Amino acid sequence: MSEGTGRTSTAPRPVSPSTGPSARRAAVAPTAKGAPDEPVLDLDGVTVVRDGRPLLDDVSWAVGADERWVVLGPNGAGKTTLLQVASGRLHPSRGRAEVLGEELGLVDVFELRPRIGLASAALAERVPAGERVVDVVLTASYGMVGRWREEYEGPDHDRARELLAALGVAGLERRTYGTLSEGERKRVQIARALMSDPELVLLDEPAAGLDLGGREDLVQRLGALAADPLSPALVLVTHHVEEVPPGITHALLLREGRVVGQGPLEQVLTAEALGATFGLPLRVERSGGRWSARAARA
């Protein structure tokens, strides 16, 4: 990979002249619209209707380039739907969605998607079980799942390996994806999400299905990513405040497709707001940069 946007310091990028993904990434940076203080994500009254029901209902939300957000809400709140809009995979039924300065509906989403790193269960399900781990990561350069005949250069392989190492799964490059444990898969998915040196990273339930040790390790690694000022804007979806890594700056609370609260983390993660989001009285505590919640009755 060549210099790219120079943002993701998780892995250093070797420099090489290229016509492949590395050159593509380098070319994206100067054409990226907007000043650094403009939002990378700007939703205005976004509503998504399916079968006559709003899955998202009048959501207005802006994410700054230097912000790290957590989206919290119960099952069915609309979190994944929100990330689908944010990743350019779903257009609002009503309202306006601007992603990386481009309005959905007016932009070629195939140009937009490589600028966004996405890790989600839906995307992971599309990875062929026989795909080599290194190819799972490499193919993100083209926004593809499943390697075909496209060419990658040495620096691309170096970057993929470095990202896998940064996520704690060095040495798995030649394994097939289907042979990995759930925890290993999650890390590979995050390495993939970072491969294209994206300007926005969206992680949908990155810790789901992990055991306690796996969750804690991942939360620490995500904390390092969030704390790195050179990292891209980050949006992480979860059901559990225990999975909020240190370094997250803002929170959005969703319930039944509507925003219950949003803003700086400490102001939003209150017992009252979280209780309203999850529909039960909660006790919420913060210790050492981590959060925990339990039913107030317990």
Ligand SMILES: Nc1ncnc2c1ncn2[C@@H]1O[C@H](COP(=O)(O)OP(=O)(O)OP(=O)(O)O)[C@@H](O)[C@H]1O
């Ligand atoms: N294509 C669709 N057609 C109809 N309803 C849908 C469609 N996609 C999602 N839904 C519904 O929209 C609601 C929100 O779904 P979504 O996956 O966004 O929620 P979520 O907050 O991510 O949930 P979870 O935490 O369980 O993953 C759910 O009730 C779901 O059944």
